[in-house]
Amino acid sequence: MEKIKMPNPIVEMDGDEMTRVLWSMIKEELIKPFVDLNTEYYDLSLPNRDATEDQVTIQAAEAIKRHHVGVKCATITPNLQRMEEYNLKQMWKSPNATIRAALDGTVFRAPILLSNVQPVVSCWKKPITIARHAYGDIYKAVEYRVPGAGKAELVFTDENGNETSRQTIFEFTGPGVIQGMHNRDASILSFARSCFTYALAVGQDLWFSTKDTISKDYDQTFKLLFQKVYEEEFQAQFEAAGLNYRYALIDDVAAKVIRSQGGIIWACKNYDGDVMSDLIAAASGSLPMMTSVLVSPDGNFEYEAAHGTITDHYRRYQKGEAMSSNPLATMAAWAGALKKRGELDGNEALMRFADCLNQAGIDVYEEGYFSEDLAMICQPGDYKEMPENSKMMALIRARLEELLTA
Ligand code: NAP
Ligand code: MG
Numbered sequence: 395m396e397k398i399k400m401p402n403p404i405v406e407m408d409g410d411e412m413t414r415v416l417w418s419m420i421k422e423e424l425i426k427p428f429v430d431l432n433t434e435y436y437d438l439s440l441p442n443r444d445a446t447e448d449q450v451t452i453q454a455a456e457a458i459k460r461h462h463v464g465v466k467c468a469t470i471t472p473n474l475q476r477m478e479e480y481n482l483k484q485m486w487k488s489p490n491a492t493i494r495a496a497l498d499g500t501v502f503r504a505p506i507l508l509s510n511v512q513p514v515v516s517c518w519k520k521p522i523t524i525a526r527h528a529y530g531d532i533y534k535a536v537e538y539r540v541p542g543a544g545k546a547e548l549v550f551t552d553e554n555g556n557e558t559s560r561q562t563i564f565e566f567t568g569p570g571v572i573q574g575m576h577n578r579d580a581s582i583l584s585f586a587r588s589c590f591t592y593a594l595a596v597g598q599d600l601w602f603s604t605k606d607t608i609s610k611d612y613d614q615t616f617k618l619l620f621q622k623v624y625e626e627e628f629q630a631q632f633e634a635a636g637l638n639y640r641y642a643l644i645d646d647v648a649a650k651v652i653r654s655q656g657g658i659i660w661a662c663k664n665y666d667g668d669v670m671s672d673l674i675a676a677a678s679g680s681l682p683m684m685t686s687v688l689v690s691p692d693g694n695f696e697y698e699a700a701h702g703t704i705t706d707h708y709r710r711y712q713k714g715e716a717m718s719s720n721p722l723a724t725m726a727a728w729a730g731a732l733k734k735r736g737e738l739d740g741n742e743a744l745m746r747f748a749d750c751l752n753q754a755g756i757d758v759y760e761e762g763y764f765s766e767d768l769a770m771i772c773q774p775g776d777y778k779e780m781p782e783n784s785k786m787m788a789l790i791r792a793r794l795e796e797l798l799t800a
Contacts, residue, residue, distance in 0.1 A: 395428070395799070396741045397427075397428060397429055397430045397744075398428060398430065398741075398744055398747050399430050399621060399741075400429060400430055400432040400732075400741070400743075400744060401432070401737065401739065402432065402461065402735065402738075402739055403432045403433050403434045403461055403694075404432070404434075404461060404463045404464060404465055404731045404735050405433070405434050405436065405454060405457040405458050405461050405463065405464035405465070405738075406433035406435045406436065406438070406464075406465055406491075407436050407438045407464060407465065407466040407467060407469075408437045408438060408439060408467050409438055409439060409466065409467030409468050409470075409600075409703060409714065410436065410439050410440055410467075410468065410469050410470045410544040410703045411468075411470065411492075411661060411704065411705055411708035412512075412703060412704035412705070412708040412711060412717070412719055413468040413699070413701075413702075413704060413709040413724060414467060414627075414703070414725050415438065415708070415711065415783075416721050416770040416783065417467045417724065418721060419721070419783065419784070420647075420721060420724060420725055420728060420787075423598055423665070423759035423787045423788075423791055424725065424728075424751060424754075424790060424791055425728060425732075425751070427791075428731050428747060428794075428798065429744070429747060430734070434455040434457050434461065436450055436451075436453060436457065438450060438451060438454060438461065438466070438467070438469050439469070440469065440470045440472065440476070440480050440482070440486075440494060441480060443469075443486050443489070444480065444482050444483055444484075444486065445485070445783075448486045448487070448492070449486075451486075451489045451492045451493065452467075452492065452496065453498060454489075454493065455492060455496035456495045456496070456536065458493070458497060458694050458696055459496075459497070459694060462693065462694050462695065462738060463695050463696075463731050463735050463738065464515045464694075464695070464696040464697070464731065465696070465697050465698070465722070465727050465728055466490075466493075466696060466697070466727070466729035467487075467698070468698065468699060468701060468702050468703045468704075468724075469489045469490075469703065470487070470702075470703055471487075471488040471545050472485050472486055473485070478604075479623060486778045487646070488751050490688075490698075493688065493696060494505035494528060494751075496729075497672055497688060497690040497694055498584050498690055498691060499588060499594050499688040499689055499691075499694070499696070500525055500526070500527065500528065500584070500585050500588035500589060500592075500689055501525070501526055501528060501686055501687070501709070502523050502524070502536070502592055502659065502674070502686070502687050502689060503519040503523065503524050503525075503526075503671050503674075503684055503685065503687050503700055503785055504522070504523040504527050504684070504685050505521050505522075505674065505678035505679060505683050505684055505685075505687050506521070506683045506684075506685060506722055506723065506726060506756070506762055507519075507520070507521055507549040507678065507680070507683075508678075508683075508756060508759050508768075509760055510759070510760055510762070510772050510773050510776035511653040511679050511680075511768055512771050512773065513656070513678045513679060514676070514677040514678075515679060516617055517650060517653065517654070517655060517707065518654070518655065518656040518677075518678065519655045519656055519657070520655055520656035520657030521656055521657070521678070522651060522654075522656045522657075522658060522660060522678075523596075523660065524601050524659075524660055524662060524670050524673050525585075525589050525592065525659055525660065525661040525662065525667065526584045526662055526664065526666075526668065526670075526671055527581075527582070527662065527667060528664060528666025528667075529577065529578075529581040529585070529664065530575065530576055530578065530581060530664060530745060531575050531663060531664040531665055532573070532575055532577065532664070532665055533664055533665075534575065535573050535574060535575035535576075536573070536574045536575075537571065537572070537573045537574075538571070538572050538573075539569075539571055540566050540569055540571060540572060540637075541569055541572040542566070542568060542569050542645070543566050543567050543568060544565075544566050544662060545562060545564075545565050545566070546562070546563040546564050546566065546572045547560055547561065547562055547563060548560070548562075548563055548574070549754070552644065559688075566779065573617045576613040576727060577612075577615075577616075579615070579619060579667045580696045582616055582619045582620075582692075583623060584690075584691040585617055585661075585691075586619060586623040586684040587627070588689045588690060588691050589602070589620075589659065589661045589693075590623065590624065590627070590632075590639070591629040591689055591691065591693055592659065592687070592689045592763065593637060593639075593659050594628070594631055594632070594637070594798060595658070595689075595695075595734075597635060597637065598637070598657060598658055598659050598661070599637055599638045599639070599640070599657075599658050600637070600638075600639045600659045601639075601640055601641075601642065601647055601658055601659065601660050601661065602616075602617075602620050602639070602640075602641050602642075602659070602660075602661040603642055603643060603644040603646070603647040603648075603661075603662065603666070604616050604617055604643075604644060604663055604666075605643060605644055606643070608641060613663075616663065617641055619642065619666075620641065620661075623750060624639050628799075630757050637673075644666060646663075646734045647660065648670075649737045650671070654731045660740050666715070675700070677740075679768075679771070680720075680767050680768060680771060681700075681701060681767075682699075682701045682719075682720040682722070682723055682765075682767050683720070683768075684699070684700035684723060685697070685698075685699065685700065685723050685727065685730070686698050686699065686700040686723075686727075687730060695730075695734050697725075697726075697727040697728075697730035697734075698721030699724045699726070699727050699769070700723060701723060704719055707719050708710075709761070716779050716782035716783070717782060717783055718765045718766040718769075718781065718782050718783065718786070719721040719765055719766075719783055720766075720767050720768065721737060721765070721783070721786065721790075722755045722756070722759070725751060725752065725755050725790075726752055726755075728748075728751065729748040729749070729751045729752040730748070732744055732745075732747065732748040732751070733745050733748035733749065736748060743749060750794055750797040750798050751794060753797055754790050754791075754793040754794035754797055755790050757793050758786070758789045758790050758793050761778065762776050762777055762778030762779065763778055763779050763780075763781055763786065763789055764779075765780065765782055765786065768782055772792070
């Protein structure tokens with residue numbers, strides 16, 4: 395078979411620990427035999443981030459802006475313990491946070507569903523994607539523990555020093571609490587554009603929810619800015635694609651999602667998205683089965699698995715133990731990036747390969763070969779075997795060859 399050509403590169407960001415091992419297996423055994431793989435490589439492993447003073451992360455983010463598509467392996471976000479373990483010069487920031495800030499992007503998370511692992515919510519047939527606004531609200535709030543009786547006020551002073559608004563929050567007669575939070579139109583507009591861009595890219599309806607009936611200025615601003623972006627920039631494209639945008643109250647959407655078949659994107663404010671993404675992940679199956687893509691408002695895409703570097707598996711692997719780790723979300727990240735590259739370049743062969751890569755992993759699991767995490771929760775009658783990592787790769791490769799020659 396002739397290898398599939400790839401004239402334009404994707405940005406490849408290598409990572410740490412067990413996922414770095416899986417990364418190279420996927421690349422060497424599942425991709426390179428079939429594709430003339432063209433990547434611009436950045437080593438985001440913790441030792442290299444330390445050696446480059448984290449410049450490598452910034453360079454990778456800049457490269458995504460140039461090539462529009464990236465794929466990232468899980469990386470260690472250092473804490474005190476990691477500083478000692480790796481003898482770091484500094485407690486470097488989370489690479490994901492650095493890249494997200496550079497691209498001004500929104501993260502979309504969707505579970506991978508298998509027919510033989512039932513979601514807790516039995517009517518879910520298609521994934522539910524959560525888009526979380528990752529700026530502001532309570533994550534950048536100012537809080538005050540009120541010690542006793544007194545008046546709390548909300549005051550705004552404009553840039554010229556003129557007080558333009560003063561409202562009483564509450565007249566306390568005893569102790570209590572207050573909180574001041576904010577958001578910026580620019581950030582909400584970027585969030586909205588990322589959501590509409592992603593919905594068009596995957597061909598799914600977009601739902602957005604807040605509590606604007608109660609929050610008549612704050613949440614109302616989110617609702618109005620989304621509506622404005624939709625009408626002025628996206629409505630025509632949505633209608634041409636047969637897609638819907640709907641706004642509803644968050645409690646209404648929560649109830650509707652539980653009774654839906656899935657297959658929608660649910661855009662949430664920061665705190666709502668924090669809660670709902672973990673709820674959807676847990677209710678869909680297992681944590682390792684979550685995919686994640688960062689989308690910038692101007693249409694750059696960075697794909698990754700939502701899980702971390704699986705440190706405990708790596709420690710056991712280093713001692714020579716045969717591990718059974720789940721590669722599906724990392725494979726899905728590669729498949730997502732290759733497919734997007736194919737779409738942008740009109741490269742049908744690459745798009746087809748990406749679909750086959752994704753499907754090959756799912757098929758092997760649906761035949762009853764599970765990694766350890768799922769072997770424990772699949773339908774008992776569907777279980778055949780729990781292959782260790784290299785055997786799992788061989789099974790997936792065999793299936794991939796079948797799909798490619800079909
Ligand atoms: P984790 O690596 O996601 O692992 C947590 C647990 O989930 C594992 O112990 C394992 O459970 C299970 N698991 C996760 N992925 C799996 C897979 N592919 N196959 C099988 N089981 C899997 O999270 P963590 O232990 O909290 O964090 C480890 C490191 O990853 C940290 O240094 C953190 O900074 C980093 N991290 C990076 C990212 C990222 O780059 N996006 C995200 C999160 C965390 P069992 O032990 O029960 O098998
Ligand atoms: Mg959370």
